[in-house]
Amino acid sequence: MKSLKVLFVMLTVSAFTLALVSFVPGKPWEVPKEYKTMKNPVKAGDEAIKAGKAKYSTTCKSCHGPKGLGDGPKSKTLKTPSGDFSVDLKGQADGELFYKTKTGRGDMPAYDKKVTDEDIWSIVHYLRTFAK
Ligand code: HEC
Known part of the structure; x- marks a missing residue:
C-alpha cells in the first residue's frame, strides 16, 4: 500500500513537471552581455520608424505579421x-x-x-x- 502511494506521488510530480516544461513559451535566448548594453546608433524618430517599417514590410512581415503578432x-x-x-x-x-535579428535561431533567419x-x-x- 505504501509503495502504491509513493508511486502515485511520483507520477503526479512527473506529470506536473512535464506539463510545466511543455507550457514554457520558447526557450530562453541567451544574448551576450556586450549586446545588451549597446546603444542604438540610429536616432529615434519618424525617419527611423519610416525606414524600419519599409524594411520590416519586405523582410520580416511574412512571418511576424503587419502588427508584429506573429501571424x-x-x-x-x-x-x-x-x-x-x-x-x-x-x-x-x-x-x-x-x-537576435542578426544571428537568428531555428526558424528565425540570421540577417547579418x-x-x-x-x-x-x-x-x-x-x-x-x-x-x-
Ligand atoms: C521565416 C520566418 C521569419 C522571418 C522572415 C523573420 N522572423 Fe523573426 N522570428 C521568427 C521565429 C520563428 C522566431 C522565434 C524564434 C525562437 O524563439 O526560437 C523569431 C524571433 C524573432 C525575434 C526575437 C523575439 C523575442 O521574443 O525575443 C526578433 C527580435 C525577430 N524575430 C526579429 C525579426 C526581424 C527584425 C526580421 C526581419 C529582418 C525577422 N525577425 C524575420 C521567424 C521569422
Whole structure:
C-alpha cells in the first residue's frame, strides 16, 4: 500500500513537471552581455520608424505579421511560433533585438548578411511601435 502511494506521488510530480516544461513559451535566448548594453546608433524618430517599417514590410512581415503578432502568412509553415512583439519585447534592450535579428535561431533567419546594421537598428525602432 505504501509503495502504491509513493508511486502515485511520483507520477503526479512527473506529470506536473512535464506539463510545466511543455507550457514554457520558447526557450530562453541567451544574448551576450556586450549586446545588451549597446546603444542604438540610429536616432529615434519618424525617419527611423519610416525606414524600419519599409524594411520590416519586405523582410520580416511574412512571418511576424503587419502588427508584429506573429501571424504573417509564412508563420503557418514554421515549427516554432514567431512570438508576439506587442508583449514579448517589453524589458528587452535594443541591443538584444539587434543581436537576435542578426544571428537568428531555428526558424528565425540570421540577417547579418542580408540586412545592414543600420537597417536593423531602424527596424528595432519600428518594432517598438508594436508595444501595447
Ligand atoms: C521565416 C520566418 C521569419 C522571418 C522572415 C523573420 N522572423 Fe523573426 N522570428 C521568427 C521565429 C520563428 C522566431 C522565434 C524564434 C525562437 O524563439 O526560437 C523569431 C524571433 C524573432 C525575434 C526575437 C523575439 C523575442 O521574443 O525575443 C526578433 C527580435 C525577430 N524575430 C526579429 C525579426 C526581424 C527584425 C526580421 C526581419 C529582418 C525577422 N525577425 C524575420 C521567424 C521569422
